[in-house]
Amino acid sequence: MIAFLNGDYRPLESVCISPLDRGFMFGDGVYEVIPSYRGVLFEVDAHLDRLRRSLAAIRIADPLTGDAWRKMLERLLSLNPGADRAIYLQVTRGVAARDHAFPQTPSATVFAMVNPIRPPAPELAGRGVGAITLPDQRWGRCDIKTVTLLPNVLARQQAAEQGAVEAILLRQGKVTEGAASNVFVVRDGHVLTPPLSDAILPGITRRVLIDVLRGTRWPCDEQPVSEDELRGADEIWLTSSTKELLPVTSLDGKAVGDGHPGEAWHEALAAYQRVKPAGPSA
Ligand code: PLP
Structure with a gap:
Protein backbone atom coordinates (compact mmCIF):
# COMPACT_ATOMS: atom_id res chain seq x y z
CA MET A 1 0.00 0.00 0.00
CA ILE A 2 1.23 3.45 -0.88
CA ALA A 3 0.86 6.07 1.84
CA PHE A 4 1.45 9.83 1.92
CA LEU A 5 3.75 11.62 4.33
CA ASN A 6 4.56 15.32 4.07
CA GLY A 7 4.46 15.51 0.27
CA ASP A 8 5.92 12.07 -0.52
CA TYR A 9 4.11 8.94 -1.68
CA ARG A 10 5.81 5.76 -0.51
CA PRO A 11 5.06 2.23 0.72
CA LEU A 12 3.40 2.31 4.13
CA GLU A 13 6.11 -0.03 5.56
CA SER A 14 8.78 2.57 4.82
CA VAL A 15 6.96 5.53 6.36
CA CYS A 16 8.75 6.70 9.51
CA ILE A 17 7.51 9.30 11.94
CA SER A 18 9.66 10.68 14.75
CA PRO A 19 8.80 9.65 18.31
CA LEU A 20 8.93 13.39 19.03
CA ASP A 21 5.96 13.94 16.75
CA ARG A 22 3.36 15.65 18.92
CA GLY A 23 0.73 13.26 17.64
CA PHE A 24 2.68 10.44 19.30
CA MET A 25 3.67 12.42 22.40
CA PHE A 26 0.42 14.23 23.19
CA GLY A 27 -2.26 13.06 20.75
CA ASP A 28 -1.89 16.63 19.46
CA GLY A 29 -3.60 16.28 16.10
CA VAL A 30 -6.80 15.70 14.17
CA TYR A 31 -7.93 13.21 11.57
CA GLU A 32 -10.53 12.33 8.96
CA VAL A 33 -11.79 9.12 7.41
CA ILE A 34 -13.12 9.67 3.88
CA PRO A 35 -14.89 6.84 2.07
CA SER A 36 -14.64 6.20 -1.65
CA TYR A 37 -16.82 3.91 -3.69
CA ARG A 38 -15.37 2.43 -6.88
CA GLY A 39 -12.73 5.12 -6.95
CA VAL A 40 -15.07 8.06 -6.29
CA LEU A 41 -14.71 9.98 -3.02
CA PHE A 42 -17.98 10.39 -1.12
CA GLU A 43 -18.76 13.75 0.52
CA VAL A 44 -15.15 14.85 0.18
CA ASP A 45 -15.99 18.56 0.55
CA ALA A 46 -17.87 17.90 3.79
CA HIS A 47 -14.92 15.91 5.16
CA LEU A 48 -12.43 18.62 4.16
CA ASP A 49 -14.66 21.30 5.73
CA ARG A 50 -14.74 19.31 8.95
CA LEU A 51 -10.95 18.85 8.79
CA ARG A 52 -10.49 22.62 8.45
CA ARG A 53 -12.83 23.17 11.39
CA SER A 54 -10.94 20.63 13.54
CA LEU A 55 -7.58 22.21 12.61
CA ALA A 56 -8.84 25.69 13.44
CA ALA A 57 -10.26 24.47 16.77
CA ILE A 58 -6.86 23.17 17.89
CA ARG A 59 -4.98 26.07 16.26
CA ILE A 60 -3.00 24.20 13.60
CA ALA A 61 -2.67 26.21 10.38
CA ASP A 62 -4.20 24.26 7.49
CA PRO A 63 -1.07 22.89 5.74
CA LEU A 64 -2.71 22.49 2.29
CA THR A 65 -5.20 24.35 0.13
CA GLY A 66 -8.56 22.72 -0.66
CA ASP A 67 -7.31 21.98 -4.15
CA ALA A 68 -4.08 20.42 -2.87
CA TRP A 69 -6.01 18.24 -0.41
CA ARG A 70 -8.29 16.97 -3.17
CA LYS A 71 -5.34 16.30 -5.52
CA MET A 72 -3.49 14.39 -2.82
CA LEU A 73 -6.56 12.26 -2.03
CA GLU A 74 -7.17 11.50 -5.72
CA ARG A 75 -3.53 10.60 -6.27
CA LEU A 76 -3.51 8.30 -3.25
CA LEU A 77 -6.61 6.52 -4.54
CA SER A 78 -5.06 6.12 -7.98
CA LEU A 79 -1.89 4.65 -6.41
CA ASN A 80 -4.03 2.19 -4.43
CA PRO A 81 -6.62 1.06 -6.96
CA GLY A 82 -9.49 -1.05 -5.77
CA ALA A 83 -13.17 -1.04 -5.05
CA ASP A 84 -14.42 0.55 -1.86
CA ARG A 85 -11.77 2.34 0.16
CA ALA A 86 -11.50 4.70 3.09
CA ILE A 87 -8.71 7.25 3.22
CA TYR A 88 -7.43 7.86 6.72
CA LEU A 89 -5.71 11.21 7.02
CA GLN A 90 -4.07 12.77 10.01
CA VAL A 91 -2.53 16.15 10.70
CA THR A 92 -0.46 16.71 13.84
CA ARG A 93 1.36 19.74 15.20
CA GLY A 94 4.58 18.09 14.02
CA VAL A 95 7.95 17.25 15.54
CA ALA A 96 9.38 19.34 18.38
CA ALA A 97 11.26 18.95 21.67
CA ARG A 98 8.76 17.63 24.20
CA ASP A 99 6.94 20.54 25.82
CA HIS A 100 3.22 20.82 26.31
CA ALA A 101 3.02 24.38 24.95
CA PHE A 102 3.09 24.80 21.17
CA PRO A 103 6.54 24.92 19.49
CA GLN A 104 7.68 28.38 18.32
CA THR A 105 7.77 27.33 14.67
CA PRO A 106 5.43 24.38 14.27
CA SER A 107 5.54 22.39 11.06
CA ALA A 108 2.55 20.09 10.73
CA THR A 109 2.93 16.39 9.94
CA VAL A 110 0.48 15.29 7.25
CA PHE A 111 -0.05 11.56 6.87
CA ALA A 112 -2.60 9.61 4.84
CA MET A 113 -3.20 5.97 4.00
CA VAL A 114 -5.87 3.93 2.28
CA ASN A 115 -7.75 1.02 3.83
CA PRO A 116 -10.39 -1.25 2.37
CA ILE A 117 -13.87 -0.38 3.63
CA ARG A 118 -15.16 -3.38 5.43
CA PRO A 119 -18.84 -2.68 5.88
CA PRO A 120 -20.47 -5.28 8.09
CA ALA A 121 -21.30 -8.50 6.26
N1 PLP B 1 -18.83 9.95 16.28
C1 PLP B 1 -17.57 9.54 16.54
C2 PLP B 1 -17.03 9.66 17.94
C3 PLP B 1 -16.78 9.00 15.51
O1 PLP B 1 -15.51 8.61 15.76
C4 PLP B 1 -17.33 8.87 14.21
C5 PLP B 1 -16.55 8.31 13.10
O2 PLP B 1 -15.50 7.77 13.27
C6 PLP B 1 -18.64 9.30 14.00
C7 PLP B 1 -19.37 9.85 15.05
C8 PLP B 1 -19.27 9.21 12.62
O3 PLP B 1 -18.75 10.21 11.79
P1 PLP B 1 -18.75 10.07 10.20
O4 PLP B 1 -20.16 9.74 9.80
O5 PLP B 1 -18.31 11.39 9.73
O6 PLP B 1 -17.82 8.95 9.87
Whole structure:
Protein backbone atom coordinates (compact mmCIF):
# COMPACT_ATOMS: atom_id res chain seq x y z
CA MET A 1 0.00 0.00 0.00
CA ILE A 2 1.23 3.45 -0.88
CA ALA A 3 0.86 6.07 1.84
CA PHE A 4 1.45 9.83 1.92
CA LEU A 5 3.75 11.62 4.33
CA ASN A 6 4.56 15.32 4.07
CA GLY A 7 4.46 15.51 0.27
CA ASP A 8 5.92 12.07 -0.52
CA TYR A 9 4.11 8.94 -1.68
CA ARG A 10 5.81 5.76 -0.51
CA PRO A 11 5.06 2.23 0.72
CA LEU A 12 3.40 2.31 4.13
CA GLU A 13 6.11 -0.03 5.56
CA SER A 14 8.78 2.57 4.82
CA VAL A 15 6.96 5.53 6.36
CA CYS A 16 8.75 6.70 9.51
CA ILE A 17 7.51 9.30 11.94
CA SER A 18 9.66 10.68 14.75
CA PRO A 19 8.80 9.65 18.31
CA LEU A 20 8.93 13.39 19.03
CA ASP A 21 5.96 13.94 16.75
CA ARG A 22 3.36 15.65 18.92
CA GLY A 23 0.73 13.26 17.64
CA PHE A 24 2.68 10.44 19.30
CA MET A 25 3.67 12.42 22.40
CA PHE A 26 0.42 14.23 23.19
CA GLY A 27 -2.26 13.06 20.75
CA ASP A 28 -1.89 16.63 19.46
CA GLY A 29 -3.60 16.28 16.10
CA VAL A 30 -6.80 15.70 14.17
CA TYR A 31 -7.93 13.21 11.57
CA GLU A 32 -10.53 12.33 8.96
CA VAL A 33 -11.79 9.12 7.41
CA ILE A 34 -13.12 9.67 3.88
CA PRO A 35 -14.89 6.84 2.07
CA SER A 36 -14.64 6.20 -1.65
CA TYR A 37 -16.82 3.91 -3.69
CA ARG A 38 -15.37 2.43 -6.88
CA GLY A 39 -12.73 5.12 -6.95
CA VAL A 40 -15.07 8.06 -6.29
CA LEU A 41 -14.71 9.98 -3.02
CA PHE A 42 -17.98 10.39 -1.12
CA GLU A 43 -18.76 13.75 0.52
CA VAL A 44 -15.15 14.85 0.18
CA ASP A 45 -15.99 18.56 0.55
CA ALA A 46 -17.87 17.90 3.79
CA HIS A 47 -14.92 15.91 5.16
CA LEU A 48 -12.43 18.62 4.16
CA ASP A 49 -14.66 21.30 5.73
CA ARG A 50 -14.74 19.31 8.95
CA LEU A 51 -10.95 18.85 8.79
CA ARG A 52 -10.49 22.62 8.45
CA ARG A 53 -12.83 23.17 11.39
CA SER A 54 -10.94 20.63 13.54
CA LEU A 55 -7.58 22.21 12.61
CA ALA A 56 -8.84 25.69 13.44
CA ALA A 57 -10.26 24.47 16.77
CA ILE A 58 -6.86 23.17 17.89
CA ARG A 59 -4.98 26.07 16.26
CA ILE A 60 -3.00 24.20 13.60
CA ALA A 61 -2.67 26.21 10.38
CA ASP A 62 -4.20 24.26 7.49
CA PRO A 63 -1.07 22.89 5.74
CA LEU A 64 -2.71 22.49 2.29
CA THR A 65 -5.20 24.35 0.13
CA GLY A 66 -8.56 22.72 -0.66
CA ASP A 67 -7.31 21.98 -4.15
CA ALA A 68 -4.08 20.42 -2.87
CA TRP A 69 -6.01 18.24 -0.41
CA ARG A 70 -8.29 16.97 -3.17
CA LYS A 71 -5.34 16.30 -5.52
CA MET A 72 -3.49 14.39 -2.82
CA LEU A 73 -6.56 12.26 -2.03
CA GLU A 74 -7.17 11.50 -5.72
CA ARG A 75 -3.53 10.60 -6.27
CA LEU A 76 -3.51 8.30 -3.25
CA LEU A 77 -6.61 6.52 -4.54
CA SER A 78 -5.06 6.12 -7.98
CA LEU A 79 -1.89 4.65 -6.41
CA ASN A 80 -4.03 2.19 -4.43
CA PRO A 81 -6.62 1.06 -6.96
CA GLY A 82 -9.49 -1.05 -5.77
CA ALA A 83 -13.17 -1.04 -5.05
CA ASP A 84 -14.42 0.55 -1.86
CA ARG A 85 -11.77 2.34 0.16
CA ALA A 86 -11.50 4.70 3.09
CA ILE A 87 -8.71 7.25 3.22
CA TYR A 88 -7.43 7.86 6.72
CA LEU A 89 -5.71 11.21 7.02
CA GLN A 90 -4.07 12.77 10.01
CA VAL A 91 -2.53 16.15 10.70
CA THR A 92 -0.46 16.71 13.84
CA ARG A 93 1.36 19.74 15.20
CA GLY A 94 4.58 18.09 14.02
CA VAL A 95 7.95 17.25 15.54
CA ALA A 96 9.38 19.34 18.38
CA ALA A 97 11.26 18.95 21.67
CA ARG A 98 8.76 17.63 24.20
CA ASP A 99 6.94 20.54 25.82
CA HIS A 100 3.22 20.82 26.31
CA ALA A 101 3.02 24.38 24.95
CA PHE A 102 3.09 24.80 21.17
CA PRO A 103 6.54 24.92 19.49
CA GLN A 104 7.68 28.38 18.32
CA THR A 105 7.77 27.33 14.67
CA PRO A 106 5.43 24.38 14.27
CA SER A 107 5.54 22.39 11.06
CA ALA A 108 2.55 20.09 10.73
CA THR A 109 2.93 16.39 9.94
CA VAL A 110 0.48 15.29 7.25
CA PHE A 111 -0.05 11.56 6.87
CA ALA A 112 -2.60 9.61 4.84
CA MET A 113 -3.20 5.97 4.00
CA VAL A 114 -5.87 3.93 2.28
CA ASN A 115 -7.75 1.02 3.83
CA PRO A 116 -10.39 -1.25 2.37
CA ILE A 117 -13.87 -0.38 3.63
CA ARG A 118 -15.16 -3.38 5.43
CA PRO A 119 -18.84 -2.68 5.88
CA PRO A 120 -20.47 -5.28 8.09
CA ALA A 121 -21.30 -8.50 6.26
CA PRO A 122 -24.85 -8.32 4.82
CA GLU A 123 -26.03 -11.11 7.11
CA LEU A 124 -24.71 -9.19 10.14
CA ALA A 125 -26.38 -5.95 9.04
CA GLY A 126 -29.52 -7.94 8.22
CA ARG A 127 -29.54 -9.49 11.69
CA GLY A 128 -28.46 -6.34 13.47
CA VAL A 129 -25.71 -5.90 16.02
CA GLY A 130 -25.38 -5.62 19.77
CA ALA A 131 -24.45 -2.45 21.63
CA ILE A 132 -23.85 -1.67 25.27
CA THR A 133 -24.35 1.60 27.12
CA LEU A 134 -21.56 3.31 29.07
CA PRO A 135 -21.12 6.66 30.79
CA ASP A 136 -19.56 9.22 28.43
CA GLN A 137 -16.23 9.98 30.08
CA ARG A 138 -14.79 12.09 27.26
CA TRP A 139 -13.80 15.74 27.34
CA GLY A 140 -15.95 18.78 26.53
CA ARG A 141 -14.99 19.17 22.84
CA CYS A 142 -16.17 15.94 21.23
CA ASP A 143 -17.12 18.00 18.16
CA ILE A 144 -13.40 18.10 17.22
CA LYS A 145 -12.18 15.01 15.39
CA THR A 146 -9.03 14.66 17.43
CA VAL A 147 -6.68 11.65 17.41
CA THR A 148 -6.84 11.65 21.22
CA LEU A 149 -9.22 8.71 21.40
CA LEU A 150 -8.39 6.87 24.63
CA PRO A 151 -11.90 6.98 26.19
CA ASN A 152 -13.37 5.85 22.85
CA VAL A 153 -10.81 3.02 22.66
CA LEU A 154 -11.63 1.84 26.18
CA ALA A 155 -15.38 2.03 25.54
CA ARG A 156 -15.11 0.09 22.27
CA GLN A 157 -12.92 -2.54 23.95
CA GLN A 158 -15.46 -2.98 26.73
CA ALA A 159 -18.16 -3.43 24.08
CA ALA A 160 -16.02 -6.01 22.24
CA GLU A 161 -15.39 -7.93 25.46
CA GLN A 162 -19.16 -8.11 25.97
CA GLY A 163 -19.72 -9.38 22.43
CA ALA A 164 -21.11 -6.04 21.20
CA VAL A 165 -19.93 -3.90 18.27
CA GLU A 166 -20.41 -0.48 19.81
CA ALA A 167 -20.74 1.39 23.09
CA ILE A 168 -23.50 4.02 23.14
CA LEU A 169 -22.45 6.80 25.47
CA LEU A 170 -24.70 8.56 28.00
CA ARG A 171 -24.07 11.90 29.63
CA GLN A 172 -26.43 13.33 32.26
CA GLY A 173 -29.23 10.98 31.28
CA LYS A 174 -28.94 11.76 27.56
CA VAL A 175 -27.48 9.88 24.60
CA THR A 176 -24.46 11.57 23.10
CA GLU A 177 -23.12 9.18 20.43
CA GLY A 178 -21.32 5.88 19.95
CA ALA A 179 -17.60 5.41 20.63
CA ALA A 180 -17.07 5.81 16.86
CA SER A 181 -20.53 6.49 15.44
CA ASN A 182 -23.61 8.70 15.71
CA VAL A 183 -26.86 7.32 17.11
CA PHE A 184 -30.41 7.47 15.77
CA VAL A 185 -33.50 6.08 17.48
CA VAL A 186 -36.99 5.37 16.17
CA ARG A 187 -39.89 5.73 18.62
CA ASP A 188 -43.56 5.60 17.79
CA GLY A 189 -42.85 6.25 14.12
CA HIS A 190 -40.47 9.19 14.75
CA VAL A 191 -36.76 9.22 13.98
CA LEU A 192 -34.65 11.19 16.44
CA THR A 193 -30.95 11.96 16.72
CA PRO A 194 -29.18 14.14 19.29
CA PRO A 195 -28.65 17.72 18.04
CA LEU A 196 -25.18 19.00 17.18
CA SER A 197 -23.27 20.35 20.17
CA ASP A 198 -19.78 20.12 21.60
CA ALA A 199 -20.79 16.71 23.03
CA ILE A 200 -20.87 14.91 19.66
CA LEU A 201 -18.95 14.70 16.43
CA PRO A 202 -20.86 16.28 13.54
CA GLY A 203 -20.87 13.01 11.60
CA ILE A 204 -20.96 13.30 7.82
CA THR A 205 -23.03 10.10 7.54
CA ARG A 206 -25.41 11.55 10.16
CA ARG A 207 -25.90 14.67 8.02
CA VAL A 208 -26.29 12.74 4.76
CA LEU A 209 -28.83 10.46 6.41
CA ILE A 210 -30.85 13.37 7.85
CA ASP A 211 -30.93 14.86 4.33
CA VAL A 212 -32.02 11.66 2.59
CA LEU A 213 -34.65 10.88 5.24
CA ARG A 214 -36.46 14.11 4.28
CA GLY A 215 -37.56 12.38 1.11
CA THR A 216 -38.97 9.33 2.95
CA ARG A 217 -41.79 8.54 5.37
CA TRP A 218 -39.24 8.86 8.19
CA PRO A 219 -38.04 12.49 8.50
CA CYS A 220 -35.60 12.92 11.36
CA ASP A 221 -35.85 15.39 14.26
CA GLU A 222 -32.62 16.58 15.79
CA GLN A 223 -33.52 16.65 19.46
CA PRO A 224 -32.10 15.34 22.74
CA VAL A 225 -32.63 11.61 23.27
CA SER A 226 -33.00 10.52 26.89
CA GLU A 227 -31.73 7.25 28.28
CA ASP A 228 -35.37 6.13 28.72
CA GLU A 229 -36.10 6.94 25.07
CA LEU A 230 -33.07 4.92 24.04
CA ARG A 231 -34.08 1.93 26.16
CA GLY A 232 -37.67 2.08 24.95
CA ALA A 233 -36.77 2.61 21.27
CA ASP A 234 -38.41 0.55 18.53
CA GLU A 235 -35.20 0.83 16.51
CA ILE A 236 -31.67 2.07 17.13
CA TRP A 237 -29.20 2.81 14.31
CA LEU A 238 -25.52 3.64 14.26
CA THR A 239 -23.96 5.72 11.49
CA SER A 240 -20.39 6.25 10.37
CA SER A 241 -18.49 6.60 7.12
CA THR A 242 -17.29 3.00 7.27
CA LYS A 243 -20.28 1.33 9.00
CA GLU A 244 -22.79 3.36 6.98
CA LEU A 245 -26.12 2.62 8.69
CA LEU A 246 -26.18 -0.28 11.10
CA PRO A 247 -29.23 -1.51 13.05
CA VAL A 248 -28.75 -2.25 16.75
CA THR A 249 -31.01 -5.14 17.70
CA SER A 250 -29.77 -5.73 21.21
CA LEU A 251 -28.89 -3.15 23.84
CA ASP A 252 -27.19 -4.25 27.05
CA GLY A 253 -28.31 -7.79 26.19
CA LYS A 254 -32.02 -6.86 25.77
CA ALA A 255 -33.86 -6.93 22.46
CA VAL A 256 -34.46 -3.56 20.77
CA GLY A 257 -38.08 -3.52 19.52
CA ASP A 258 -38.86 -6.98 18.26
CA GLY A 259 -35.16 -7.84 18.10
CA HIS A 260 -34.93 -7.48 14.31
CA PRO A 261 -33.85 -4.59 12.08
CA GLY A 262 -36.95 -2.44 11.63
CA GLU A 263 -38.98 -1.15 8.75
CA ALA A 264 -37.58 2.37 9.06
CA TRP A 265 -34.00 1.05 8.93
CA HIS A 266 -34.70 -0.86 5.70
CA GLU A 267 -36.10 2.27 4.05
CA ALA A 268 -33.36 4.52 5.42
CA LEU A 269 -30.63 2.17 4.20
CA ALA A 270 -32.16 2.02 0.73
CA ALA A 271 -32.35 5.83 0.61
CA TYR A 272 -28.72 6.10 1.78
CA GLN A 273 -27.49 3.58 -0.80
CA ARG A 274 -29.12 5.64 -3.55
CA VAL A 275 -26.95 8.69 -2.82
CA LYS A 276 -23.64 6.82 -2.65
CA PRO A 277 -21.49 7.16 -5.80
CA ALA A 278 -22.13 4.33 -8.22
CA GLY A 279 -18.68 4.58 -9.80
CA PRO A 280 -16.55 6.81 -12.04
CA SER A 281 -19.11 6.96 -14.84
CA ALA A 282 -21.99 7.90 -12.51
N1 PLP B 1 -18.83 9.95 16.28
C1 PLP B 1 -17.57 9.54 16.54
C2 PLP B 1 -17.03 9.66 17.94
C3 PLP B 1 -16.78 9.00 15.51
O1 PLP B 1 -15.51 8.61 15.76
C4 PLP B 1 -17.33 8.87 14.21
C5 PLP B 1 -16.55 8.31 13.10
O2 PLP B 1 -15.50 7.77 13.27
C6 PLP B 1 -18.64 9.30 14.00
C7 PLP B 1 -19.37 9.85 15.05
C8 PLP B 1 -19.27 9.21 12.62
O3 PLP B 1 -18.75 10.21 11.79
P1 PLP B 1 -18.75 10.07 10.20
O4 PLP B 1 -20.16 9.74 9.80
O5 PLP B 1 -18.31 11.39 9.73
O6 PLP B 1 -17.82 8.95 9.87
